[in-house]
Amino acid sequence: MTRWPDTRLQRLLGIEHPIVQGGMVYNAGARLAAAVSNAGGLGLIGAGSMRPDLFGEQVRKARGLTDRPFGVNLPLLFPHVHECLDIALNEGVRIFFTSAGSPRQVAGRLKDAGCTVVHVVAHPDLARKCEQAGCDAVVCEGFEAGGHNGRDEITTLVLVPQCVRAVSIPVIAAGGIATGEQVAAMLALGAAGVQVGSRFAVTLESSGHDAFKQAVVDAGPGDTHLMLKAHVPVRLLRNAFRDRIAAMEARGATREELAAELGQGRARRGMLEGDLQEGELEIGQVAGLIDDVPTAGEVMRRLVEDCGRTLARLAGPGSDDDARG
Amino acid sequence: MTRWPDTRLQRLLGIEHPIVQGGMVYNAGARLAAAVSNAGGLGLIGAGSMRPDLFGEQVRKARGLTDRPFGVNLPLLFPHVHECLDIALNEGVRIFFTSAGSPRQVAGRLKDAGCTVVHVVAHPDLARKCEQAGCDAVVCEGFEAGGHNGRDEITTLVLVPQCVRAVSIPVIAAGGIATGEQVAAMLALGAAGVQVGSRFAVTLESSGHDAFKQAVVDAGPGDTHLMLKAHVPVRLLRNAFRDRIAAMEARGATREELAAELGQGRARRGMLEGDLQEGELEIGQVAGLIDDVPTAGEVMRRLVEDCGRTLARLAGPGSDDDARG
Numbered sequence: 001m002t003r004w005p006d007t008r009l010q011r012l013l014g015i016e017h018p019i020v021q022g023g024m025v026y027n028a029g030a031r032l033a034a035a036v037s038n039a040g041g042l043g044l045i046g047a048g049s050m051r052p053d054l055f056g057e058q059v060r061k062a063r064g065l066t067d068r069p070f071g072v073n074l075p076l077l078f079p080h081v082h083e084c085l086d087i088a089l090n091e092g093v094r095i096f097f098t099s100a101g102s103p104r105q106v107a108g109r110l111k112d113a114g115c116t117v118v119h120v121v122a123h124p125d126l127a128r129k130c131e132q133a134g135c136d137a138v139v140c141e142g143f144e145a146g147g148h149n150g151r152d153e154i155t156t157l158v159l160v161p162q163c164v165r166a167v168s169i170p171v172i173a174a175g176g177i178a179t180g181e182q183v184a185a186m187l188a189l190g191a192a193g194v195q196v197g198s199r200f201a202v203t204l205e206s207s208g209h210d211a212f213k214q215a216v217v218d219a220g221p222g223d224t225h226l227m228l229k230a231h232v233p234v235r236l237l238r239n240a241f242r243d244r245i246a247a248m249e250a251r252g253a254t255r256e257e258l259a260a261e262l263g264q265g266r267a268r269r270g271m272l273e274g275d276l277q278e279g280e281l282e283i284g285q286v287a288g289l290i291d292d293v294p295t296a297g298e299v300m301r302r303l304v305e306d307c308g309r310t311l312a313r314l315a316g317p318g319s320d321d322d323a324r325g
Numbered sequence: 326m327t328r329w330p331d332t333r334l335q336r337l338l339g340i341e342h343p344i345v346q347g348g349m350v351y352n353a354g355a356r357l358a359a360a361v362s363n364a365g366g367l368g369l370i371g372a373g374s375m376r377p378d379l380f381g382e383q384v385r386k387a388r389g390l391t392d393r394p395f396g397v398n399l400p401l402l403f404p405h406v407h408e409c410l411d412i413a414l415n416e417g418v419r420i421f422f423t424s425a426g427s428p429r430q431v432a433g434r435l436k437d438a439g440c441t442v443v444h445v446v447a448h449p450d451l452a453r454k455c456e457q458a459g460c461d462a463v464v465c466e467g468f469e470a471g472g473h474n475g476r477d478e479i480t481t482l483v484l485v486p487q488c489v490r491a492v493s494i495p496v497i498a499a500g501g502i503a504t505g506e507q508v509a510a511m512l513a514l515g516a517a518g519v520q521v522g523s524r525f526a527v528t529l530e531s532s533g534h535d536a537f538k539q540a541v542v543d544a545g546p547g548d549t550h551l552m553l554k555a556h557v558p559v560r561l562l563r564n565a566f567r568d569r570i571a572a573m574e575a576r577g578a579t580r581e582e583l584a585a586e587l588g589q590g591r592a593r594r595g596m597l598e599g600d601l602q603e604g605e606l607e608i609g610q611v612a613g614l615i616d617d618v619p620t621a622g623e624v625m626r627r628l629v630e631d632c633g634r635t636l637a638r639l640a641g642p643g644s645d646d647d648a649r650g
Contacts (some may be wrong), residue, residue, distance in 0.1 A: 154547060
């Protein structure tokens with residue numbers, strides 16, 4: 001058994017391992033969330049790409065697939081957020097991860113209903129605001145993360161220590177984490193645990209298209225880029241669509257020109273329908289460390305075991321006595 | 326005493342602690358390098374901002390200030406590189422860190438002279454080329470690093486594991502490292518040690534201007550940005566000069582327009598002469614974690630002690646038995 005040096009998150013969420021699966025659009029449905037929860041982590045259903053009826057169906061489905069705690073991710077700028085929030089509460093969900101927007105909008109109501117509330121941030125000042133708003137923990141997500149991202153481009157290695165200094169609630173590190181060694185590194189920085197997105201997007205239970213998963217497996221180290229930095233920053237895998245956006249940005253295209261090129265439904269087209277050239281392929285920089293499409297349970301096993309082995313390696317038996325041998 | 330879990334770098338460089346001080350332009354002269362070496366790390370004199378006569382003088386001065394090993398950093402695209410290389414060899418320097426350009430240019434000659442050669446890279450493919458060229462180790466420097474930077478924007482958290490997979494020579498992690506917890510995190514990722522730049526730039530022994538050091542102390546979490554990404558990427562602290570460059574880039578300025586605005590001597594003006602508005606202030610994203618101007622020896626003491634305390638924390642006494650308590 002891996003001995004976790006920090007157990008705050010396990011106690012807060014009722015889980016065995018301090019590993020949260022990100023609530024990624026088009027990837028994080030009931031099957032993935034239940035598989036992660038069954039393996040001892042916390043699965044999240046991502047509401048951001050679902051209409052309320054589908055979201056309710058997925059929550060009920062997940063409840064049928066696991067007896068363990070799972071949660072939902074609600075982007076607060078999402079048009080159906082209040083409807084989805086009601087559905088989740090009615091279905092008995094008690095763990096809410098919120099992102100985008102301000103946690104003040106919903107934290108009070110959720111806390112009154114006895115829920116655990118965790119908000120995703122990309123700057124230590126916002127982590128502080130989350131603590132003041134009553135959040136139980138914060139996800140601190142760095143520049144390397146896939147999909148939507150902060151404007152300040154603060155990397156996980158720099159962001160996590162700043163957030164640990166800024167708040168006393170548990171900090172969950174996110175962005176750039178796909179291996180057990182990286183989990184151990186985040187514990188070294190003072191994180192209570194991690195949120196892992198891309199690695200879980202590329203599993204058998206993820207609802208992303210097989211072609212999307214294979215494109216991530218095939219991606220090299222420098223194949224994702226943070227695009228639209230001046231508008232809505234989003235990290236994308238390189239393809240024809242991304243290259244057109246990059247060329248437009250390089251020549252100083254206006255917000256309106258970019259919005260017209262983006263159009264509607266690009267993320268669905270890329271990640272759910274598998275259009276690798278004209279779709280929006282949201283994935284983190286760790287794409288270059290992802291080589292296969294295992295089960296979510298296998299990912300959990302690797303993260304836990306490799307983290308445990310790393311912690312054991314760091315504990316010894318090296319010595320400074322032979323350092324200059 | 327801190328027990329280091331990995332002692333490859335200590336043996337390779339003849340040092341006590343696996344901490345290298347970056348050879349930063351306008352900051353890394355003899356005083357800083359000698360102070361770091363005297364404290365058990367490896368000090369580097371940065372040739373990149375020196376004419377050959379000043380460089381030779383600094384190497385001789387450092388030799389008078391420490392009996393311990395120290396090295397030099399030579400940017401291989403620097404016009405005086407061969408002259409400086411001859412000077413360093415003649416003065417008995419046997420540790421060379423090279424950056425920019427290809428290590429093939431000089432690695433053979435330096436290895437024949439019995440030197441240790443370490444090259445700085447920002448992509449795992451280049452780490453592989455360094456190993457093939459005969460380098461003894463590689464510095465893998467991520468997106469968060471100050472000053473000149475790679476084009477692929479790979480962060481330290483993602484880059485280091487990729488480089489550890491790619492090569493069998495020791496990997497020295499760089500970019501975003503200013504605390505002992507971050508040193509421990511890099512050891513978790515499989516790095517043999519770290520190179521620390523910004524934190525040593527803001528010490529009493531650094532030759533940077535006091536106003537520059539104070540500007541870094543005053544900087545907040547999001548106050549550095551990677552600029553000129555399509556040309557020669559460089560991370561700068563926000564000021565009037567940087568804001569003008571940012572505005573030019575946003576409107577799609579050409580390489581020629583940017584070069585004209587950059588002009589000559591901006592880095593000297595900012596870091597050595599202390600012109601905080603019109604100078605180029607090269608510093609890493611960890612500026613937001615730097616709060617004071619201590620001695621280099623005090624920085625070494627903190628890095629070593631805080632890393633040791635972090636490794637002890639990770640080794641126990643947490644347990645999964647109380648995880649669901």
